[in-house]
Amino acid sequence: MALLNSCDLEVTFTKGSEHVQAVRGVSFEVAEGESYGIVGESGSGKSTVLRAICGLAPVTGGSIRVDGQQLVGARRPDFYRKVQMVFQDPYASLHPRHTVDRVLSEPLAIHGFADRETRVEQALEDVGLGQGFRFRYPHQLSGGQRQRVAIARALILEPRILLLDEPTSALDASIQAEVLNLLDRIRSERGLTYVLVSHDLSVVAHMCERLMVMQHGQAVEEMTRESLQARNAAQDYTRKLLTASLGYRAAQEEQAS
Amino acid sequence: MTDLLTVQNLRIAFPSRHGPVEVVRGVSFAMGKERLGIVGESGSGKSLTGRAILGLTPPPGKATAEKLEFDGIDLREATRSQWHDIRGERISMVMQDPKFSLNPVMTIGRQLMETYRTHRRSTRAEAHERGLEMLNAVQIRDPDRVMNAYPHELSGGMGQRAMIAMMLVTEPELLIADEPTSALDVTVQIEVLRILDRLVSDRGMGLIFISHDLRLVSSFCDRVLVMYAGQVVEEVKATDLANASHPYTKGLFNCLPRIEGGQRPLPILERDADWAL
Ligand SMILES: Nc1ncnc2c1ncn2[C@@H]1O[C@H](COP(=O)(O)OP(=O)(O)OP(=O)(O)O)[C@@H](O)[C@H]1O
Ligand SMILES: Nc1ncnc2c1ncn2[C@@H]1O[C@H](COP(=O)(O)OP(=O)(O)OP(=O)(O)O)[C@@H](O)[C@H]1O
Ligand SMILES: [Mg+2]
Ligand SMILES: [Mg+2]
Secondary structure, eight states: OOSEEEEEEEEEEEETTEEEEEEEEEEEEEOTTOEEEEEEOTTSSHHHHHHHHTTOSOEEEEEEEETTEEOOSSOOTTHHHHEEEEOSOHHHHSOTTSOHHHHHHHHHHHTTOSOHHHHHHHHHHHTTOOGGGTTOOGGGSOHHHHHHHHHHHHHHTOOSEEEEESTTTTSOHHHHHHHHHHHHHHHHHHTOEEEEEOSOHHHHHHHOSEEEEEETTEEEEEEEHHHHHTTOOSSHHHHHHHHHTTOHHHHHHHHHO | OOOSEEEEEEEEEEOOTTSOEEEEEEEEEEEOSSEEEEEEOTTSSHHHHHHHHTTOOOTTOEEEOSEEEETTEEGGGOOHHHHHHHBTTTEEEEOSOHHHHSOTTSOHHHHHHHHHHHHSOOOHHHHHHHHHHHHHHTTOSOHHHHHTOOGGGSOHHHHHHHHHHHHHTTOOSEEEEESTTTTSOHHHHHHHHHHHHHHHHHHOOEEEEEOSOHHHHHHHOSEEEEEETTEEEEEEEGGGGGGOOSHHHHHHHHHOOOTTOOOSSOOOOOOOGGGGO
8 A cells, every 4th residue: 555645636726716726636656665756847736746745735626645544634743743844945944033953853842752952963963064053043044054954854753754845956966965865865774755856857866766747737747767767758748858957058959959 | 358247355254152254255256248157065155145246245244355346336335326226227136045035925016017117117017018028938837827926826936937037127237146947847947048048148148157056057157166165166167067176076076866877875075174274
């Protein structure tokens, strides 16, 4: 049985008489211990799918199951012990007046963890931030430092499922490598399950065994890592993505030819 | 040819209990109407350097420089009215943090129109038209809806494109773009770069392009500054980035994952304390 299952998921935002169908019937399954990628067009509903899993988007159809149990209504606190999310925008997701220390220790307190000191220290080390960052506020951090705090916060509760929305796009290549290695390592050590959204196809190829390509609220294609690596796409849009990932000049030339 | 922008010995410090801590430590460069890339370590001072050019160092930080000159104007001594003519008009910046640059309680359309109308005398209808045009240009699928949307109703990449549209309506002479395409899928990214490219080649705009995406920078920019621990450790022709000489820059390329697959775990960079001297 899949650990995470989304079946014909629909999300519609309503404002007055206007409706935005952000997700239009998306189905996928993620097995325990698997890492599943989502790539696709900007605005195609990738973040909304992750938010819907966390109960943060208006689901108007279909279902989401974790461990076979359908999730309905507001999520209870124990849900967040099981499922944690790293949001796309680390600026918006960190409380501006809470120090890094508070950001990391509060969830531990809420969920009744004992050895908080050591866990906070370890979490900072894990993402390559020294103890010197512990009492800083978010505005005293660079973009990439904030992102690492957000990742540390998600990991600190030792969830079973981690939803990662563009976790490394604000990081330089060396820190990205460290964070990806960390995620890889704890997945194999603890049998974690990931859903990872990224625009970087090489990150997805490195991290995920399978992936879904989204466009305009729908899944247009599901691929394995092997077919991505072989650039073996069935859909036009996926082929376009693969071409564009070659870089600016190569993509210009490809288009010209 | 006179330079569009000259930065000499820029230093930025924040007070701390142990006295001021310098986070930008003597950055110097000059640029013309070109695509200048800045890459570097997370926390190395790229964003603060960009902000200092516009006199927007966040307090209590202090920026000093031996020279900070834009088109013959000494920015260190610029008066309020000079800044009024420069900021957003002649020099624009796309901030790394979209929520910082977009007003959360105002629709995108209103922000676009207000930006346009403070810079050009125009009717509401003209400003509206121009706003739609810009959203179209940055590949927004449904510009009419986005005009009426608030920032929190947009996806990450849509917010980023709205910001770029905002900068474009004013047609600046120098654009500082801080991670402007990090939230965009690669196909849209290429379109946005094409627009920036055209502004540089056709209109003679200068562009400072701050990014972590090495492949993108090396294929898009003319010249690249590499920053590490508050300093520029290397300047290279963009196409030579992969053959750079500083061990930090060299190491960066080894760390990149590849679509075709490769090493697991990814190689990481052994930092040498000497690089930060
Ligand atoms: N709170 C909201 N109210 C109205 N519309 C919304 C809201 N949140 C998202 N949307 C819309 O839903 C669609 C999907 O957004 P989503 O953030 O899921 O895209 P995405 O695939 O993550 O894109 P990106 O790659 O740019 O981050 C977009 O059209 C967006 O404008
Ligand atoms: N208000 C502040 N107080 C103290 N230190 C600060 C403050 N703002 C920034 N810093 C520090 O200054 C350094 C440079 O920050 P900056 O935002 O310029 O980095 P960056 O190169 O843009 O990094 P990134 O790639 O992660 O965005 C960082 O180490 C950051 O922690
Ligand atoms: Mg998103
Ligand atoms: Mg930055």
